[in-house]
Amino acid sequence: MSRNAVLGVDIGTSSSKGVLVATDGTVLRSAVREHTVDRPAPGHVEMDAGVWWDETVSLCRELTAGADADVLAVGVSGMGPCVLLTDADDTPLRPAVLYGVDTRAGAQISRLDAELGREEIRRRCGSLLSSQAAGAKIAWIADEEPGLFARARRLYMTSSWLVRKLTGAYVLDHHSASQATPLYDTHAQDWYTPWTELVAPGLPMPPLRWSGEAAGTVTAEAARLTGLPAGIPVITGTVDAWAEALSVGAHRPGDLMLMYGTTMFLVHTVPDLLTDPALWSTVGALPGTRSLAGGMATSGAVTGWLRDLFGDADYAGLTALAEDSGPGANGLLMLPYFAGERTPLMDPQARGVIAGLTLSHTRGDLYRAALEATAFAVRHNIETLERAGGDIRRIVAVGGGTRGGLWTRIVSDVTGRPQQLRTVSLGASYGAALLAARLVGDASADAWNPVAHTVTPDPAATARYEELYGLYRRLHPATADVVHALAARQER
Known part of the structure; x- marks a missing residue:
């Protein structure tokens, strides 16, 4: 007997993931x-949007082929905020400009700050302009192309590109729009027309819906390509x-989600609008919710770089070596700013630093230092969230980096805070599937995905890390002039 199910797809920085989930939360199939x-x-930092759709088609076909399941709805999500511009026929005009890891719009940020007023932007939009702001990247395209x-x-x-390809609908979720600074008014929760016309003249903004609302239904053509049933609903989706x-x-006031991935993301749900120049204030994915968020430009990307650099190493082996290295990495200290840094530094010219190297240091020490560097950065973000008025009562960890145990243990030791791990750690694709399930029935994260471990x-480790954290906080100011000069040379 076939089971009722939903399907979730997420387009990430390094991979696309799909999951077929029974409506009770049981994972039936997953694919990557x-x-x-580029x-x-x-x-x-760019990506061809054709890859997003091609991989979605491939994932849907793999997940549904021969499956003893009736797919009732589809959920979508993806890295963001990104900027993909198309012509009137929906032909992409250029590769999509990605989120805060792309730092090209510095001149546009300076110009818009001068024209609109830096604090007025934060007052109206919730966040200052930064490399995360999609509106500044639209301005870059308008200026440069x-x-x-x-x-x-x-x-x-x-996610809205997938919605368009699946349903024909032209919509965007409120949360993604709230990261298109300075185009979205966080108080009115709508596009701010005077600034959309200034920054993106002649470009109609998409109608807005909440992430879990139905955007449309799967068209006959999309059904033919993907193997999905025609006519089933697709959510509006989100970042x-x-x-x-x-x-x-992790969507109740007081919750903080830590996403362990290629980059590290922190989403703190707050009851009311909070803003801070070192963070991003957004509306939430669900109606009536707000977020104060932070994001690092790298985290897992650094460990991946080290793995590739070492050549013959794998993550399990490097994790074992890092475990043997012990807290403090035998006197190594790293700044993880290998692609600049987003929050709380807001410094696209920051660069990675490895301090204390000697001829006796090993691969395990370097790998341990990278894990500890991301943990120090998490603590820096948490302290900034709380300084801004956040009230963090629970931390929930998710993402591929939670597997193996060492990384999450280091983060808890450095921050002195416990982290909940849920039973299923598939991440965004599973969350998108959960939103899809809510379209066709009752579904909750607590029922679908209970706490498995804290x-x-x-x-003792927290005490050992206290001094190292102080050194970490001193290292960027002490080296900033040098790394900024090196960054300028890299950009010539």
């Missing part, structure tokens, strides 16, 4: 498609980190 982003120039921009008629982000938070139930800090 790995990909890479870096055509220093600070530019004016002929192309003149042909632009639609704005998509990752992957917010879908991940939903997947583990990582608790070791007081």
